[in-house]
Amino acid sequence: KQEVTQIPAALSVPEGENLVLNCSFTDSAIYNLQWFRQDPGKGLTSLLLIQSSQREQTSGRLNASLDKSSGRSTLYIAASQPGDSATYLCAVEVNDMRFGAGTRLTVKP
């Protein structure tokens, strides 16, 4: 059974810092991996999708990497801003999508 783990569960940083969120999964036979953002009381918004054949994806200040062999992905956020405060979830897709529990990020002004 695919297990997805995100560490840390919560993270607080001052504005302007670069930061890394981690995601690990137990079964490397995945179709893709996605990073989502969730604001309080809202649904999920897809940030980046990495296909199994890809190593990374970039969108603005966000960069996500994928290492299937080690079962790891990282989400790098450059020059963090208070508006980045949210919960970030990673999900891997095999036959269905399995989510981690998320990392709650707070960026302090």
Place this chain on the structure above:
Amino acid sequence: DAEITQSPRHKITETGRQVTLACHQTWNHNNMFWYRQDLGHGLRLIHYSYGVHDTNKGEVSDGYSVSRSNTEDLPLTLESAASSQTSVYFCASSAGGTDTQYFGPGTRLTVL
């Protein structure tokens, strides 16, 4: 603009009652999904559908059912609500293949 909506946004019900949560999407997506989100568990898949009249069980399907009579809607029914089904429920849709899933705003269900 295309969107995915859920109703109601909040629902309080009693143990043993039947409850139906609505999900409607205007993306014309073939694939639709229902998840529940609980503290410490992330999102877990309940049921999903790849097209009209197609339904499949997910990781936590016991006590839930769905039916797909058209492309736009996938209602989720709790046959006999239990306190363990208190959760936030999210509906999602996708075009399939490598497309991402688009999520609705969620329904917070409380079973007393």
